[in-house]
Amino acid sequence: MAKIADIPAVDERDVRQTRSKREIILVMVGLMITMLLAMLDNTIVGPALPTIVGDLGGLAHLSWVLTAYTLATAVSTLVWGKLGDLFGRKTAFLSAIALFLTGSALTGMAQSMGELIGFRAIQGLGAGGLIVGVMAILGELVSPRERGKYQGYMMAIMPLAMLGGPLLGGWITDNASWRWAFYVNLPLGIIALITVWLTLHSPKRTVGKVFIDWWGALTLAVWTSSLVLVCSWGGNQYAWDSWQILGLGLVAVAGFIAFITIETRVPEPLMPLHIFKNLNFSVSGGLSMIVGAAMMGTAAYLPQFQQLVQGDSATNSGLLLLPMMIPMMLTSVFIGQVVSRTGRIRIFPILGGIALTIGMLLMSQLQVDATTLNVSLFMIVIGLGVGGLMQPSSLIAQNSVSLRDMGAGMGANTFLRTIGMSLGTAIFGTIYTGRLTDHLTSSLGSAGAKFTSGGAQLPPALMDKLPDAVQQAIRAAVTSGIDGIFLAGSIAAAAGIVVALLVRDVELKGPDPAPRQEPADRDDDVDVREAEITAIQA
Structure with missing residues (x-):
């Protein structure tokens, strides 16, 4: 058996004392650009996909353009987190950025759908290290109480990317080339790479021979890939009771059992299971999964209602997500500031879960004649709730692990959020498709089946060309599907309240106070003190 790396424990006080406010701000610039890259690439590709297929062909493999990226990101997240623990945050983070930029450049140069999918996987492998690297570095950079303030700025990047990604992707595709949806990463990534290289002074790890948990990484890849494929294909490409889905489910279960067994026996596990003994860390993982599911369910399916029922364009439906994104961003920043001042965090995930x-529940009551104002007001409440859960879940995770396990801990938390996004998308998609199909079949009979073939993708441009009765049936069916999604989401959110109640409110520590300077002349100090005592006694 290989020997474990000789890595000395990093004292958190020593780490923080070396950080000036100027250095933190400079490093934060690079971290925020990197976070923008990681989030933006999830959303910028969508508007370019039809043009990509028209250029490269391969419509049957279109889903793999997204699936390959998602799979590679999910699988590599824990690996990057552990590599940061072993070899240092800076080394692992810069390597992840470099790999992401390499994948971006190759994807932009792809000449076939097969090349595009393969290069997207490379890009995803790098992306897995971006978010976990940002959170781990932030956890090492500042004190527990200060993390909320700086992480609030990081969380504000997420809604910006979710909103700006589709708009930027559509504009690039219309005015330049779909390849620039990937090339746009290069200048931003190079700026982030140089900034982090020059400004981040991360504690060095002294390593000799290291043990890398390759078997853990392999079994993680197997069960995670199988689970994501079940979520992506189930109910769409294959029926839930098909042998393909059932087989993948069995592989996922067997792979998970093998992964847990390996992690309990290897000397330097990819995911140290002891971090889950901390109740707060386990709770933060549950909250992260709920946040991921809620975000994807709203952002992915609400535009269906806005376009097919309310008649908005694709660009306008992106803008109509602002009522959710802005409160989410402001709430994240506000919570970060309050936590930095008070050191208390428990109340926020509870309030977030309630909101x-x-x-x-309000969104689950939407009617066909709902106005944009109605939807916007409901989305504001959802945005407040997501912001109230997203920021605390990451903060709780950061402050529940030691610096030695910071990379693995944030990798696990990010991994759970990714799994929540995948599961939420799959479950909500199944509910939406099922209710849509049932409603159209009951309204239009067998003629309604043609509108739900191909995964219930109804082209908005088709609506105005249909008879009024058919348009009304489609609008009612889409509304029924959306109501079902948000009803299921309300059940998950209510479970989030229960999970949040389990959080133990531990006061977060602020920066260490400056050491008290000893008097220059000890004897003089003693003489003065003795004179004061004599005077008091007199």
Whole structure:
């Protein structure tokens, strides 16, 4: 058996004392650009996909353009987190950025659908290290109490990317080339790479021979890939009771059992299971999964209602997500500031869970004649809820692990959020498709089946060309599907309230106070003190 790396424990006080405010701000610039890259690439590709297929062909393999990226990101997240623990945050982070930029450049140069999918996987492998690297470096950079303030700025990047990605992707595709949806990463990534290289002074690890948990990484890849494929294909490409889905489910279960067994026996596990003994860390993982599911369910399916029922364009439906994104961003920043001042965090995920549950329940009551104002008001409540859960879940995770396990801990938390996004998308998609199909079949009979073939993708441009009766049936069916999604989301959000109640409110520590300087002349100090005592006694 290989020997474990000789890595000395990093004292958190020593780490923080070396950080000036100027250095933190400079490093934060690079971290925020990197976070923008990681988030933007999830959304910028969507508007370019039809043009990509028209250029490269391969419509049957279109889903793999997204699936390959998602799979590679999910699988590599824990690996990058552990590599940061072993070899240092800076080394692992810069390597992840470099790999992401390499994948971006290759993807932009792809000449076939097969090349595009393969290069997207490379890009995803690098992306897995971006978010976990940002959070781990931030956890090492500042004190527990200060993390909320700086992480609030990081969380504000997420809604910006979710909103700006589709708009930027559509504009690039219309005015330049779909290849620039990937090339745009290069200048931003190079700026982030140089900034982090020059400004981040991360504690060095002294390593000799290291043990890398390759078997853990392999079994992680197997069960994670199988689970994501079940979520992506189930109910769409294959029926849930088909042998393909059932077989993948069995592989996922067997792979998970093998992964847990390996992680309990290897000397330097990819995911140290002891971090889950901390109740707060386990709770933060549950909250992260709920946040991931809620975000994807709203952002992915609400535009269906806005375009097919309310008649908005694709660009306008992106803008109509602002009522959710802006409160999400402001709430994240606000919570970060309050936590930095008070050191208390428990109340925020509870309030966030309540707000998210109320918002989801309100959205589950949408009617065909709902106005944009109605939807916007409900989305504000959802945005407050997501912001109230997203920021605390990451903060709780950061402050529940030691610096030695910071990379693995944030990797696990990010991994759970990714799994929540995948599961939420799959479950909500199944509910939406099922209710849509049932409603159209009951309204239009067998003629309604043609509108739900191909995964219930109804082209918005088709609506105006249909008879009024058919248009009304489609609008009612889409509304029924959306209501079902948000009803299921409200159940998940209510479970989030229960999970949040388990958080133990531990006061977060602020920066260490400056050491008290000893008097220059000890004897003089003693003489003065003795004179004061004599005077008091007199």
